[in-house]
Amino acid sequence: MEQVIRTNVGLDMAKATFWASICVLTLRGEVECRGSREFSNSKKGFKELEKWIKEHDANRAELHFTMEATGVYHENMAHYLYGKQHHVHIVLPNKAKKFAESLDNKSKTDKLDAKALGQLGAERTLVGWSPASPTFKVLKSLTRERASLIAIRTQLKNSLHALKHSHEPNAGTLKRTKSMIQELNTNIKSIEKEIASIVKGDEALRDQLAYLTSIPGVSLLTAVIVAAETDGFSLIGNVRQLCSYAGLDVKIVESGKWKGRSKISKKGNSHIRAALYMPSLSTARYCNQHKVFYNRIVERKKKPMIGVTAVSRKLLILMYTLWKSETLYQEDYPLKKAS
Structure with missing residues (x-):
């Protein structure tokens, strides 16, 4: 043989x-x-x-x-x-x-x-798999449960809005819809308290998340989602791998003289992309560095959504860098480095 x-x-x-x-x-x-x-x-x-x-x-x-x-x-x-x-x-x-x-x-x-x-x-030589740490596994489960409940709540709120503006809506339907929304609000708050309790009880994790939340626009929940979905960046070796994992890597389509439109692949972790959307809007508005970066992208591409996506990618890379280097965010860091 x-x-x-x-x-x-x-x-x-x-x-x-x-x-x-x-x-x-x-x-x-x-x-x-x-x-x-x-x-x-x-x-x-x-x-x-x-x-x-x-x-x-x-x-x-x-x-x-x-x-x-x-x-x-x-x-x-x-x-x-x-x-x-x-x-x-x-x-x-x-x-x-x-x-x-x-x-x-x-x-x-x-x-x-x-x-x-x-x-x-x-x-082929494939990347080896290993289980997530127990803490990040629980946090991932909780954050995904929260995202699911928020999606259901949004649907119910839209239904309630339509019912209120319809002709002679059924009073029982309105009452039940409002009750379900209230129940979802209670459950979402309960999940958020459980997440905060886990973070508070783990000093090492709390210190690491503090580096991420020092970035303008990044809340504790956003930091927890990114950390949980990447298992504390334990399996991420470089920035390129991180962007690919999150589906924020750029996909180029061209052949000969024909040049297609470049866009992100979206073949990655959608939970990370969803978690970074609102922080990207916030930091592009209130953080001077990201505001300049966002305006430059929009001026060149003429599409605000491309600018938001670019800020999301930049924000994710920044979170990875601060986590690995155990450093707080400094807005004037490039100026300090140049001087």
Whole structure:
């Protein structure tokens, strides 16, 4: 049997079951699929997967597991494998989709998706995954819950506005809508208090967040959202990677003499982009440095929204820099540095 450099198990996760496909990278640089099988998405299925891998003698080479982020259905498997000290890789769905399309498969099934993920992890060196810290995991859950409740509240407020201006609205409907809005307000305030309590009880986290909130326009909630979504910037190696993760990287479209319109990719964490929108508007108005930057962009591009997006990107990079350097924001820093 030919020597194997790397063994990767592609996992296509679903709610009740998942498909696994064992792929190996040989010394000649070829990728071979050694077998595929369906398992239940449970602890029992996870143990059966390990047994099946041993039966295929796949533990001789370095063993990797690759899956795509599918809502929450992949999380239990990822934590289970990480706890077993395996190499775990979680790729974005669009990346997995593009790779699968390059294989020129005419069909699309869970089995083929698992095989494509197996080939992807065998061929390429992917970034390793590790669980978020317990504190940031809780904060991420709370901030996302809050965002969901705010979205629902906005819908209800719009409905209430329409009802009030309609002809002879039903009194019971108005009462129930107002009651639901009030209930949401109570729950949102409760979540915000819980977030503040967690931050207050963690001195190290409180000090780190103070660097971010020293930026004009950045509130505690904004700082918490960005820190939680990036796990305290622990997996971010540079500014370019950060912007790509947040979907604020610039996508250039051009071919020959034709020049398309450049725009941000939006293929990243939408929660970060949403959290930075209002602070960007605020800092572009009240912070002299960002105001000059915003006006320069708008003057050149003629579109205010492009200026706001540019400020969001600049703000995110600034937050990353202050977090890593453990420094408070200084508005006249460039002038001090020049002198």
